Amino acid sequence: MRKSIGGYLGLELSDGQEFYSDAIALNSGRSALEYILKCNNYTKIYLPFFTCDAVLQPIIKLNLDYEFYEINQNLEPIFDLKNISPREGFIYTNYFGLKSDYIRDNLQGHENIIIDNAQAFYAKPLSSLNTFYSPRKFFGIPDGGYAFSKKKSRIDLKASKSHDSMSHLIKQLDVSTEYGFLDYQRNENNIEKYSLQSMSSITKKLLKSVDYEWVMDKRNENFSFLAKELNQYNQLNIKPSKEAPLSYPLLLQFNVEKIKVDLVKQKIYTPKYWSNVLDWLPRKDLLEAKLVENMLHLPIDQRYNHKDMNYLAVSIKKKLERNE
Numbered sequence: 001m002r003k004s005i006g007g008y009l010g011l012e013l014s015d016g017q018e019f020y021s022d023a024i025a026l027n028s029g030r031s032a033l034e035y036i037l038k039c040n041n042y043t044k045i046y047l048p049f050f051t052c053d054a055v056l057q058p059i060i061k062l063n064l065d066y067e068f069y070e071i072n073q074n075l076e077p078i079f080d081l082k083n084i085s086p087r088e089g090f091i092y093t094n095y096f097g098l099k100s101d102y103i104r105d106n107l108q109g110h111e112n113i114i115i116d117n118a119q120a121f122y123a124k125p126l127s128s129l130n131t132f133y134s135p136r137k138f139f140g141i142p143d144g145g146y147a148f149s150k151k152k153s154r155i156d157l158k159a160s161k162s163h164d165s166m167s168h169l170i171k172q173l174d175v176s177t178e179y180g181f182l183d184y185q186r187n188e189n190n191i192e193k194y195s196l197q198s199m200s201s202i203t204k205k206l207l208k209s210v211d212y213e214w215v216m217d218k219r220n221e222n223f224s225f226l227a228k229e230l231n232q233y234n235q236l237n238i239k240p241s242k243e244a245p246l247s248y249p250l251l252l253q254f255n256v257e258k259i260k261v262d263l264v265k266q267k268i269y270t271p272k273y274w275s276n277v278l279d280w281l282p283r284k285d286l287l288e289a290k291l292v293e294n295m296l297h298l299p300i301d302q303r304y305n306h307k308d309m310n311y312l313a314v315s316i317k318k319k320l321e322r323n324e
């Protein structure tokens with residue numbers, strides 16, 4: 001299309017580099033998984049009980065057989081990988097961006113593994129492993145996904161459009177997070193309706209504008225701060241991380257619903273990962289039920305500094321020490 005001359009000006013976004021400029025850029029994490037599933041012609045997929053229901057969507061869409069597996073307290077599979085047949089795929093989630101060492105030491109080189117790095121944007125793909133990302137979990141963008149697939153296939157991709165999916169970002173910028181929240185929920189729910197397409201021009205431009213080093217440093221600093229303050233209460237064994245985790249996961253010995261509600265009164269919003277797991281589990285006494293019900297996910301992202309983290313840590317500690 002011929003470039004227009006004149007008319008109104010555009011948003012001034014900086015023209016930097018995408019973090020994964022060599023990936024296949026798609027319109028969501030689940031589309032990136034679908035892309036990998038299509039390229040590799042799997043017949044059956046193993047996936048963890050403890051994951052987001054969006055992961056199941058492309059598997060069902062492609063009519064593949066699937067089987068759930070359990071994980072242990074270290075968030076690692078209870079599964080003998082030797083039982084995976086050549087046409088089968090095994091999805092492992094890099095939980096909260098904290099499992100990169102486990103992946104490198106135990107899964108590297110295993111052809112049938114698919115790494116779900118939706119929660120681990122900064123964990124670079126290992127050349128032997130199919131890997132996908134959902135950058136929206138780390139940056140204020142409407143959608144988007146990245147896929148690294150060892151096998152390639154010609155799949156014709158239409159470019160997606162994101163201008164109707166970003167009202168929450170605009171409203172947050174102009175008014176507040178609370179003001180954009182209903183739009184956020186609606187826009188998130190709509191992602192399910194979009195077919196496999198390439199990344200929109202808006203999302204790409206926004207991803208070229210991110211200062212990736214700065215975001216990474218902020219997340220690492222905030223994570224370390226919370227780890228120092230809260231590891232003593234945590235049922236998970238949290239190791240130091242240099243890969244800018246998603247959040248600080250705090251696993252307690254009791255249901256955290258009441259704490260979550262109290263935190264909302266202080267304008268501290270913590271997500272639940274993932275309600276769908278409770279519907280999938282065959283028994284409610286499995287560890288996965290505790291991971292859903294007893295775990296708080298504390299924000300550590302680039303919007304926050306040490307003062308914010310201190311406020312968060314003190315609020316949580318007060319609640320734990322009063323055993324509220």
Ligand SMILES: Cc1ncc(COP(=O)(O)O)c(C=O)c1O
Binds near residue numbers: 029093133134
């Ligand atoms: C662990 C995990 N994997 C994959 C996805 C899918 O990503 P997207 O929502 O971008 O399709 C999500 C979230 O939705 C997720 O939490």
